[in-house]
Amino acid sequence: MTESARETLYFQSLDEAVELLYRRIDGPLHVGAPLGLGKPHRLLNALYARAEREPARRLHLYTALSLDPPGAGKGLEARFLKPFAQRHFGDDYPRLAYVQALKRNALPAHMEVEEFYLQSGALLNSQAAQSRYASLNYTHVARALADRGVNAVVQKVAADPSGSGRLSLSCNTDLTFDAVDAIVARGLPRPVLIAEVDPLLPWLDGSAAVEASFFDAVVTPPGPYPKLFALPRQPVSDADYAIGFHASTLVRDGGTLQIGIGTLADALCHALVLRHTDNAAYWRVLGALGYDQGGESSGAGVSARGGAASGDVDLSSTRNAKAPVAPLEPFRVGLFGCSEMLNEGFRRLVEVGVIKRKVVDDLDLMRRLHEGRADAADLERLERDGEYLQGGFYLGSQDFYDWLRDLPEDRRRGISMRRISEVNELYGGNETLERLQRHDARFFNSCMMATALGAAVSDTLDDGRVVSGVGGQYNFVAMAHALPDARSVLMLRATRDSGGETRSNVVWNYAQATIPRHLRDVYVTEYGIADLRGKTDEDCIQAMVAVAAAGHQFPLLEDAMRHGKLPRATYRLSDRNDPQRLRDALAPLRAQGALPDYPLGSDFTAVEQRLVKALGWLKANTAGGGAKARTVFKALFSSGAADAEAMQRMGLAQPSGFGEKIQARLVALALRETA
Template identity: 65%
Template sequence: MAKHLTDLDDAVDLILSHTYGPLRMGAPLGIGKPHRLLNALYARIAAEPSRSWMLYTALSLDPPGGGKGLEGRFVKPFAARHFGEDFPRLAYVQAIKRDALPPNIEVEEFYMQGGALLRSTTAQRHYASLNYTHVARALVDRELNVIVQKVAREAGGTRLSFSCNNDLTQDAVDAIVARGLPRPLLVAEVDPELPWIGGTAAVDEDYFDLVVSPPGPYPALFGLPRQPVSDVDYAIGLYASTLVRDGGTLQIGIGALADALCHALVLRHTDNATYRRVLAAMDPELERHPAVIASGGLDPFAIGLYGCSEMINEGFKRLVETGVIRRKVADDEALMQRLADGTANLGDQARLERDGEYLHGAFYLGSPAFYEWLRTLPDDQRRAIGMRRISLINELERGRESLARLQRHDARFFNSCMMATALGAAVSDGLEDGRVVSGVGGQYNFVDMSNALDGARSVLMFRAVREDAGAAESNVRWNYGHTTIPRHLRDVYVNEYGIADVRGRNDEDCIIAMGGITDARFQQALMAQAQQAGKLRAGFHAAAHWIDNTPAHLSARLRAFRHDGTLPDYPLGSDFTDVEQRIVKALGWLKANTATPWKKIGTVLRALGARSDDSEAMARMELAAPGNLSERIEAKLLALGLRETR
């Protein structure tokens, strides 16, 4: 029987009394972490040097601090409103950022908040490079003795739901027991803010040894602020959307590229004529691209898609709402086989409609609006969303492979990378000096699955150019000192300049295809490197249209659709007010135009004569009446940024 407590200190007492040696604890990634309980543990163990605590987790979310200057003026009020003044920042994260963890506490993560811990030697030394599906096995090797997790409680009932994180706990517990090790102490913290998800995410409360229900008020769930989508991001999303086949399966990652892809899929389904006009403006020959013909399409979704993704996010919400995600599957192989071969009867169809699910995920993460959507879903829609173990989402599980193949036909796995090489390798998680930006996560799992499933494709999306210290650099590299996806698994790459289908191609053809989506400023040098390496014929001549691969050409093609609202700045909604959206644009312009010392000097000189007529923006940044020289300079810079982005 589960023991029930309401006091966090009492829960800490019980956890510590259960473990007489080192505390080896697992906690879910993302919003499944019980922040207040973890902070209470940290405070107790930091004060007891004789106790040791090893925490194994991932994606320890931390609200932005704000920094100084204009950024701080913008971020601090926004963070207070968006995350809440009482949001419990994780104490161990603050210590890791300062490289100041007590010697008796160690934190090991297999996935980090993107770029947040590049400067922390503590985080970098204790990063564990693991495929998502290998984490449960690694937790067994670490001999976990405690697992803590947030859960939702069924209204009026006694069941608990893993809700936001059904990814690893059950897999880890089963693997630990199968190894012959003691079952870990399982601790649930009930959070009334978590949406209830039933089905396979629900368990009896006695699955846990300890259920903690702290008194309110309850801090809000960590909400990811929805980011603006640029011309580059939209072009990538639009190109990628043409590779999706009606009636197929969809997996997507997170971020502006995923948002752009989801918006493009919605546009394809709900306003197909406009969708085709946008594509024609980008590339009049796109509908005749071999990859689009072989693997995708441009028509609305008559059947709809089945979503099967490790993370359910904002984009899936919009895809469900607009009817793009609606193809249901059932955990019944015989039924799925009859549907596949066309012998299903009316009873089969009725059962699929009643019991089937059209969206599966292992964890979810999004904005406050996304969480509210999950809380208020009608029961029939809620039943169609299933939170599953990571072993059921990210791989073809032994014993269920034939069922998964029937459910996941025509699968498209869309993920992002930072760079790609001309020979088809992808750089997604780290830098060539070994530092980790984020983590492998599930990306390799999905690339591998795309090779295992008939008709599946892996699509890696990336921006063709990045700014480094004010200078443009190509993200199509000849070589790089670290890769996440090896070149022998190359499939489809998409950036703002098009689609490169490189699966099964020889090296020379791969190089030419990748050259075709390289920014024009870097094409000649890249081809010269290939020729020097003996990988490209000496007489090679680039196609005439390669010279159009420039930001100016891209913006010109999309300008009309940006202006008429077809491609809005925030396609999935915004957490910023209208005033804040204007400020975000201005700050983005200022960042780009102060990236080098000479640019900064030029921008400051231009700003000296700037005046702002946006009193709302100046008031929001507390610069309506600047009091000292520093504030006057900030006010002038903001006025210039607002003027330039009007």
């Protein structure tokens, strides 16, 4: 049946939509659902409830990033989180029933959930989620769905506010089109497609919009409508800021930008904003990090080979002169944003005019533009029809969704939601066009750990448990090597606190790797930039040691020498790689307002912001037995004015009982320590 001939059914009842699935599909249901925001929570919960009642019909769900608001926790965490979660997510937010079952290890035997990307750390202890995780590059997911014989796809959509009857895949164009095409190309029946309309989902036109007849059924459940899932914006630490500003020196005006998610990405975006809007303040931050006006840093990595068989090798004053440091003036041409995920940072970059370079899907025009032969008509068309931001899915705060919803039409047209095969891949489409559009690309992503030989650990612990997933990281790393002027930049904090100990995130080796070392490119920690592309193992090790934290560098050198990767020598290291020195260097800039705690806005009230900082300090200072004892002792025997508003917010203004009184003392201490 052709799309134009297909009869689209309309429902208000979720149960009627589920009934359609059961009626149209014989045997097991193999249901695909988008990742993140585009997942139709209410429809999926209705499907789960039906499947629970009918164990004779197996249900296989294929999806990713099943978003679940944080649980209340216990103790001080519960006191803080419960009121915040009620306000931020709403009491009526439809938690996914299958996620709750996975967390309890109670998924019924006739149901199976297979995800290729997990909400970070949320399902580490779920046996079913861990065993049925599929490690897939984002661009290979559509093929995998065809392999599994997916016979239904359910998706949240937006309705055209003009009343045309068209629907927009809005936040998730990433996989639906690719998956349907892959399934049909395999010779399988076109899957049953059901859309759930959410009036709160922003409308995006262009490649995101389809006729209603694309779907077999459209369900518009009655209100009230729960809030869209919004990621709470987190505070940016000194280490995060140092990483973001180091990374920002690699971005070239007129180039292409891809960024991931999290506070490292937030810090990078703030650095780019400051570079454009207050270049003097931007340079003050770089100066604090050791850069001179030439854009080089005395602590930014290693470029010179220190290969003497004996004697001293000085790593303390080398600079990464071969790193792709760009001119660091404000952006004149601006950047083209092309990222699998659009988020808060892109909003800010568009607002201040950093993201503004436009592209069109016209090879001849892009070639003329690239060669400097574009005429007035070309430039007029570029301005009228060009796109400055392309993505496969979006996820962010309520402010971000409001921004998308309220954009003027001419500005909204410049945002194009596309298939993931177009955004994350060069091959299989118009490769020549995409190469012209994506010149001087910088692909920024985060990782958990990196080895001294250049492999990245981004998604899996050494015991095999999955924290998140590879997602599109490999795609962008590989693309950086395929484009002649592109770079992949993986950002990571030099250390982490674990079990009361500070451990290095730059390690000699690790049991799991997300990015193999033969694709090593650029790494950034708070202590600088390590440019590894094309380097020998010896040079890579020296560069990674130079950006590791003090106290963790010599063990790496010793491992390298023991395994014959470095010559036996005396290595002199910089004393700059110290967190206290970093805090001291950035403190004046914090006080001046150049480095705000929440550079992209906050979802916390003013008192909650103070509490977030205080509770973070408390967590760090009670991580081990000895540290906990010292902190409790200090709390019991120290005095000072209490933050009455914060104590009231935590329900500890008038503590009763010994336990509450200890909690009140600890919170009061933490607030004083972080004031």
